[in-house]
Amino acid sequence: MRVVFASWAWPSHLLPLTPLAWAFRAAGHEVLVATQPPLVGAVTAAGLPAVAVGSAMDHTRLLGSAMRPLHPDAAPAPAPAPVPAPGRRRRLGLSVRVAEDMVDGLARLCAAWQPSLVLHEPTTYAAPLAAASLGIAHAPVLWGVNFHDAARAHEAEAFAGLSARLGVDGFDSRGLVTVDPCPPSLQVPSAHPRLGLRHVPYNGPGVVPPWLRRPGRPDRPRICLTWGVSPHWANEDEHARAVEQQHRLIAALAGLDVDIVVATSSREAVDETRLPADVRVVERLPLHLLLPGCDLMIARGGAGSMMTALAAGVPQLCVPQYVSDLMPAERLAATGAALSLGDTPTDPEAVRDAAALMLRTPAFAGAAARLRAEAEGLPSAAAVVRRLTAMVSGAERPMGG
Template identity: 40%
Template sequence: MRVIFTTWAWPSHLYAMVPLAWALRAAGHEVLVATQPELLETVRHTGLPAAAVGRDVDALAAFHAIAFPPSAPPGKGARGGPRVVGLFAAIAEAMAPELVALGRGWRADLIVSEPTCLAGPVAAAALGVPHVRHLFGTDLLGNAGPFLHQALGPLCDRLGLPGVDLAGAATVDPWPSGLQAPAPSRRIPLRYVPFNGPGRLPRPLPGGEGSGLPRVCVTWGTTPARVDKRLFLAGRVARALAGRARVVLAVTAEQRSLLGELPPDAYVVESAPLHLLLPRCAAVVCHGGAGTVLTALAQGLPLLLIPCLPDHVRHSAAVAGAGAGVALPAGTGDPEVIAAALPDVLACGAAADGLRAELAARPSPAAVARELETLVQLADR
């Protein structure tokens, strides 16, 4: 079986699919990751074969406009639905023709795409092969079919397609079922296996167990700082928690200069896979990105969430609604509000551990790979 995984140039969307892609490789199937040129080097760091398709699109400008609309303060309830749909349609326009050509020349049997990469279902329709959606968090576009079909109309016309089945043959879903919206196609639950990108094994975290303070990991993913440095609140959070927690800051090398002055006992770890830091922590404070949230829940850790973008708001509300964390209003930077929320977060440990147990009981990537084999075999009959 020959499988193309496709995503546009956003690393966290790629990382969500890496464990399943490797499971298919380990089962003896051919796997190729097709993406925009900007992400090609990141794909190579996963060890998977890569191919560039189409051209890059300035997604950062669109996300900046969503986070900082003229009529609202930064991060305060920005609603970017029309802008986001337009962005995803523009990315599909940039990628789809070359993705179709690649799939035809490579003789693909299946296309797997994250839900915001609309070039995936378009190419699958043009090639006449099954398409599978691979979610990375809440199903952000599951109910957006009418808007997406309208936005993709000109592209489908150019490719001679009467329409596109955006729901796909199935939806691979790593998100906890109780926190998820109904899928538009058959749902295939997937055990979440963290892939946080390449990085170094962190040094052992410093002691201090006798202090009586909980160890809390503060991380702001990779998205907020890329969109605008004002959205990167990790340093502010660390200062707010001084004296209430032993803070471990998980950042990239590029983010360290954004932290500002830190409390003397704050500990900074650069470019370490997040899941290796968390076993000795009691909670996670973050922006609500899907990868960070799932990595914390896979360890059974409650979360304090301060969202930046609309998808972060959705993830944060879902976690808080399940009792596995506390969500503050988007963009909250008040140190007293952040510090006061910590006891409530720590009290969410039992609910977070329940979600950990649910995720651990799900089918492994290897099991899901076998299910995709069956899906393709049935489609060939």
């Protein structure tokens, strides 16, 4: 069987698709990964064949209006959003622009290569549109907690123009089934059928450094501080804000008797001359290599970091920075495996005190271990490949069908 995986060019959206693409290849299926040109290198670095569709859009400019800071008064003003054309709705504006950029190239790819299935991350609407226009089965693959479901109320209207141009009637981005890596106790309930998938973290290629192969001091906990990759791809103001926020947190955490590892996509994002001598900065070290040796992760609540820590059984202290961080952080805190500082302005001393509380309270580690066990009980990628193949071939009715 031939399978197309599709994602627009945002790293944290592409990476969760990679292990499932590996599983399809390992089962003998042909796979192509379609993305916009800026992420073609990330696809090939993961050992997968890439096809560029669409253009090298200025995503940082578009995201200036889509990624809403929780505390705009404390942040530089975002770049002005593009003025919408008369009559165009603002809802799902970024997703519509990306779909317009990708859909024709993706439809041409599918028409020529004739895949049996198109799998996509949930905000790459070009994939279900192109697949539906050609009568190809399609399904979204979630990153983690499904905060996208509310967008369904606006999809038909937002994509009415593209649907009409492509001849798609009754557009539904959910497709056959939703492939879901999130443990049920963490996930948002949904009436749409879901196919559980054991999460295998992949945060990019990397080399395990020698210090990480040696056990740390059992009496000195290790904290990982990371904002993920998104702020490093955002506009300059948001990038600068994230850098300053990390420095303030590090200064506060340095008062604890802990090892601090700052995981960043670029050393330029951290002014190491301002850091205490015992703070370690790692550049492009994948979190799936780092977190198993950590006792706590402090992060903003992004899906990639959250799911990687979950799979490692590491408690999490969530410091939400964007509106989209809030709901996943709240869901995680409700499991007992995390604390979330919610939407209050971030006080470094409050973060330090919360971290100290979590490190001395065994219940957080216990809840994180239970959540990890729940995640490990979900079907393997190999099993999901078999189920999806059976659904597409007709050997198994689509779930809920």
